[in-house]
Amino acid sequence: MRIRTKLTAGFGAIVATLLLLLGLSFNQFSRLSDANAWDRHTLEVLLEADQIANAVLQIQNSTRGFMLTGNESLINIIPQEEESMRRHVARALELTRDNPQQQARLKRIGPMAEDWVQNVIHPLLDKRRELNKQVGVSQQVATAADVLNGAKVIADVRKLLAEVSADENRLLAERSAEARELRQSQAWLLGGGGALAVLLALGIGWLLLRALLGPLSVLMQAVGRIAAGEQSARVAVVSNDxxxxxxxxxxxxxxxxxxxxxxxxxxxxxxxxxxxxxxxxxxxxxxxxxxxxxxxxxxxxxxxxxxxxxxxxxxxxxxxxxxxxxxxxxxxxxxxxxxxxxxxxxxxxxxxxxxxxxxxxxxxxxxxxxxxxxxxxxxxxxxxxxxxxxxxxxxxxxxxxxxxxxxxxxxxxxxxxxxxxxxxxxxxxxxxxxxxxxxxxxxxxxxxxxxxxxxxxxxxxxxxxxx
Structure with missing residues (x-):
């Protein structure tokens, strides 16, 4: 091999090893990024579920306070919470497009919550407003049937949200375990690949030094012998470079x-x-x-x-x-x-x-x-x-x-x-x-x-x- 071929092959092997290591690392990093993205996606779904639950709870608490006190200021946030509930349900549906089971649950939650707001909350608010116009009438507005009907709807909504959260938590655990494995494999890849690249570079450097300095040393010795007057001095040719x-x-x-x-x-x-x-x-x-x-x-x-x-x-x-x-x-x-x-x-x-x-x-x-x-x-x-x-x-x-x-x-x-x-x-x-x-x-x-x-x-x- 020529010296140029030796140098090209040596540094090419090192560069190829580094490129292979970078490619594998990039692949692992991409998979790790995907795993992190899925974790973030799961957390977003859980957040949307919590936001839905918070909106329902806020509507329920504001309605109860208004029913007890008749204070209109307590129900000023109900329209905002209704809009927030609808927005978070739509966002949760968008996020769970790849999960049919979650889609089915969320599609049940939306109509149930909307029916609860329209058929339970709004009638109760109207009754309380009519009561506020009358003097000396009893403070009780909601009947036992209204209360039981609303409680059952809320329980069903919360049950569905709990199932959504449980399913997302399960996915989060699986994806976290996969991310940990990817991070561990990434660490092994970087450590082992780096050690392999260093050993390869040292080996190739040693071989190149041996291939270059050995013949040069022999040539220098022969030149010195010729300069000293030994006309029979010759160089042992061991390569064709x-x-x-x-x-x-x-x-x-x-x-x-x-x-x-x-x-x-x-x-x-x-x-x-x-x-x-x-x-x-x-x-x-x-x-x-x-x-x-x-x-x-x-x-x-x-x-x-x-x-x-x-x-x-x-x-x-x-x-x-x-x-x-x-x-x-x-x-x-x-x-x-x-x-x-x-x-x-x-x-x-x-x-x-x-x-x-x-x-x-x-x-x-x-x-x-x-x-x-x-x-x-x-x-x-x-x-x-x-x-x-x-x-x-x-x-x-x-x-x-x-x-x-x-x-x-x-x-x-x-x-x-x-x-x-x-x-x-x-x-x-x-x-x-x-x-x-x-x-x-x-x-x-x-x-x-x-x-x-x-x-x-x-x-x-x-x-x-x-x-």
Missing amino acids: ELGQVGMEFNRMAQTIQDSQAREQADSSALRAKVDALLEVVSRAASGDLTGKVTVAGDDAIGQLGHGLSRMFDNLRALLNNVQKAGIQVTTSATEIAASAKQQEATGVEQAQTSVEVLSTTKEISSNTAQLLQTMESATAVADYTTSATAEAQDNLKRMDETMQHMVSATDSISAKLAALSEKASNINSVLTTITKVADQTNILSLNAAIEAEKAGEAGRGFSVVA
Whole structure:
């Protein structure tokens, strides 16, 4: 895997875990909100039932007070309570649309209460008002039948309201238990999910640090060994990511440098051997031994120098052979002249013949002298060629010196490249230091965020998980 893929997979796993945790938490929160809404709905229904009961009780109490005292101020609130009773019954019907049993009870309560108000309360109020217009009439207005009829209606209304309240209380208990279970599961989800996210983040962080810092440490060690002069240092490539490719390129670079140095050392050794061989042959020639053979060959400067020296020594050997031949001829001519002189002294008769022989011998001597002169001219030409060959050898030695200078420059260039490599290794070390500082700062920010979320209490629990 590439480093980018590793980082993406690691942080993607953490983000996916957090998103999954947030999704589950949101689902639990939605269910908990729904449970709370149903609790609130049940409390509203109970409140409406209590309001209906309070309105009925208020109408009943106001009617009783008016029947006993005849004070009109006591029944001023009855119209308001009647309207309140009707409004709360309608509201209760609206709230219990999803509960057929409650709907049936409330639909019975409405007509019963309305019939009680119209057929019991209002007639009693009218009777009491008529009584107030008469003087000296008994204070009793309601008959036993009126009282019993109204009491039965009120009892039925209260019984129905009690059933409504009991049913809603049962639903409230069930929904409260469900809400408690949801809150407990929410707590377990947040705690377990948060712990899982933290463990996952720690594991992924450890794996990423191991995957990044391990190869970098090995690479830094190899660079240090190369910088210390150990040209055989190599990096163990254990992955195929960018760091593995860097390791392979580093190994190839180190191998190239090592091969270049080996070639330079081999070339230097071969050059030294060639120069030593040439110096040996020249030293023997300087001491008078021209039998040495030049074995150096090639198209380079040293090879050309060896070829020139070989030709020079061949020409010198040929010149010496020619001089030796000319000396032998001169000696032979002198011997012949001496023999001719003795023969002249010995016989005068053969003087003419001897004179002829002397003449021919003189011609031969002249010819030998001319040949010797030609041989000396050849020796002079060979000496001139030797001088030019020596100058050419000096030029070749100068070119060899320039070549050695180029080799020194190449060595300096390799040293500069090694210095640049060391500088890049230092840059990698600084980048690693920056990554470590950023990780430390990220940990500090996460810790501060967690502390602030803990200070926020219940409101910061969600942010604490994110932190």
